[in-house]
Amino acid sequence: MNTPADEYDWPTCIACCRPLWETEVGRQACRPCEEKTAKRLAEFPGLFEQLNTTASLMRGARKVGAATSGSRTPPIPPRLEVLSLVAAGGVATRLRDIEDSWRAVLGWTVAPWRGSPAEAVPEHTKFLINNLPWACDAYDSIGQDIDDLRRLRSECTAALTGERRPGRVNVGFCPVTDEAGDPCANQLTASAGSPHIQCGNCGTEWPDMAAWRDLSQAQEAATETEAAA
Structure with missing residues (x-):
């Protein structure tokens, strides 16, 4: 007969699903996720400045010397992923939306900085860094926000380098x-650009297509075992 102790599920980080350390119990997200997110947030002002400069060059707004007065520097071919990140709905808006959701839970007014994206990004970033410890400790939706910030940073770096990330x-x-015989059960993902799969929870790797077949067979066996339980 199972006792309540046998049925107890150790709390996990809602962002990466890693079991929390004893000193982290009661938190929503683990400290490694908090540290990684703080580093990503600190990069946004610099990333945005680079994106904004790139977008300005793309618009071909700089005039050349007086000898060719009235002509313009030929614009760099526009890339929509760069322009969309510096425009309304881009980096500043997405950071603002996270800030506003935190402020709503805290009972504070909405973010007061509503100027240009270039003015707003450093302010949103500062707020999010300052209040990240609270969010990782007590905010129920921090897992989604951590994932959103990770994806936003990836979009910014990919836009600057011209990299096309496979889905x-x-x-x-x-x-x-x-x-103990308990399954890891972490969601696995694969990229169209590589046959390598690695579990983000237990670290197990399936490096090639042959290993994919082993993975598929193991998943089928696990499903059958669960159905028979």
């Missing part, structure tokens, strides 16, 4: 079991 798709749950 990722879900490929089922991790079938690896621990010493």
Whole structure:
């Protein structure tokens, strides 16, 4: 007969699903996720400045010397991913939306800085960094915000480098079991650009297509075992 102690599920980080350390119990997100998110947030002002400069060059707004008065520097071919990140709905708006959701839970007024995106991004970033410890400790939706910030930073760096990141798709749950026989069950993803799969929770890797077949068989066996339980 199972006792309440046997049925107890150790709390996990809602952002990365890693079991929390004993000193983290009661938090929503683990400290490694908090530290990584703080570093990402600190990069946004610099990333935005680079994006904004790139966007200005793309618009071809600089005039050349007096000898060719009235002509313009030929614009760099516009890339919509750069322009969209510096415009309304881009970096500043997405940071503002996260800030406003935190302020609503805290009972504070909406973000007071509503100037240009270039003026607003450093202010939103400062607020989010200052209040990140609270959010990781007590904010129920911090997992989604951490993921949104990670994706936003990836979009910014990809736009600056011109990198085209291959999409990722879900490929089922991790079938690896621990010493107690409990499945990891973390959602696995794969990229169209690489056959390599690695579980973000237990670290197990499936490096090639042959390993994919082993993974598929293990997932089917785990599903059958669960259905028979």
